[in-house]
Amino acid sequence: MERIVNEQEVLRLRELVSEAEHIVVTCHTNPDGDAIGSMTAVIQVMERLGRKAVGIAPDRWPDNLQWLPGMDKLLNYSKQKEEADALLKEADLVFMMDHGSLSRMKDLGDAVGQSPARKVMIDHHLDPDHECCDLVVSEPSLCAACEVLYRLMVDMGWAEGLTFDEATSIYTGMMTDTGGFTFASNRPEVFLIVSRLLETGIDKDRIYRNVFYTASPDRYRLMGYLLYVKMELIRDLNASIMSLTNEERRQFKIRNGETDGYVNLPLQIERMRLSIFLREDTERKGVIRVSLRSVDDFPCNKMSEEFFNGGGHKNASGGTIYGTMDEAIELVHTAIHKYAPLLKG
Secondary structure, eight states: OOOOEEEOHHHHHHHHHOOOOOEEEEOOOOOOOHHHHHHHHHHHHHHHHEEEEEEEEEOOOOGGGGGGGGGEEEEEEOOOOOHHHHHHHHEEEEEESOOSSGGGHHHHHHHHHHOOOOEEEEOOSSSSSGOOOSEEEEOOSSSOHHHHHHHHHHTTTTTTOOHHHHHHHHHHHHHHHHHTTTOOSSSHHHHHHHHHHHTTTOOOOHHHHHHHSOOHHHHHHHHHHHIIIEEEEEEGTTTEEEEHHHHHHHTTTOTTTTTTTTGGGGGTTOOOOOOEEEESSSSSSTTEEEEEEEEETOOHHHHHHHHHHHOSSSSSEEEESSHHHHHHHHHHHHHHHHHHHEEHH
């Protein structure tokens, strides 16, 4: 595998880590498997190197990731702000995982920006903000922040001591950000890394079940409801829309994270090119979370940037709409019709 950092960057990162006594690891808002996996992996690597490290997520993470090793070292900024702010004030070094700017952390981003700590970004999204960090390691061609992290560990010499728990977290991030290795994962290097992770003894089948197949009966009842009642097919444009309100979430007794993967379901329909899933934020009124998935060459990241205050990857992106669900659905229709030429192709 080719190096992703040069010798000067290696020396700079070694210096930053060696001088740090208190390390904080952060991620983007509404964290997913790659965000949480990369956070917990960095925490474990830093502890292996003899450093103290804790993680701070901007808000709640999915329940189906709670089993990951190192989760006891994570704080939820929206619920533990005072404790998290104190940690940031005494931090020497902050690792920003799986996002390219402070704004992707919402309120936590303001606190990180005000922290005197040095900052290192490890990411795989387009157009990272180099001004906010002392060192940026961003590779948009890689499938996940966890792949970037592993490649960085190799270049730093840290991968030689890779542990079972570190490998578990890294594999989880790569698996979830590729939809179980069904997109953004055609490069041979992806599976070379997977083979090296497997050498630590991790059980990839168990990890898959823990993330995707450990669900309550309510998850499947809601899935049927969304597909039968809520799914809107725009057949002439090969697109679909599903939406979920908090009232419906409560009706089906759905826990945080149990809607993961729903956005992929309509893509199993013949000729479908784009699936959009809208859901009301569980903690903030008037905030609609947007998940987009596409196949082939449809750029859902461009649509998300233009219409939904978001971004991501060509076939997997996210965003946020501020307003009511009806307003969000109307905006999605506008976006789909704007991209009609590409959807028909």
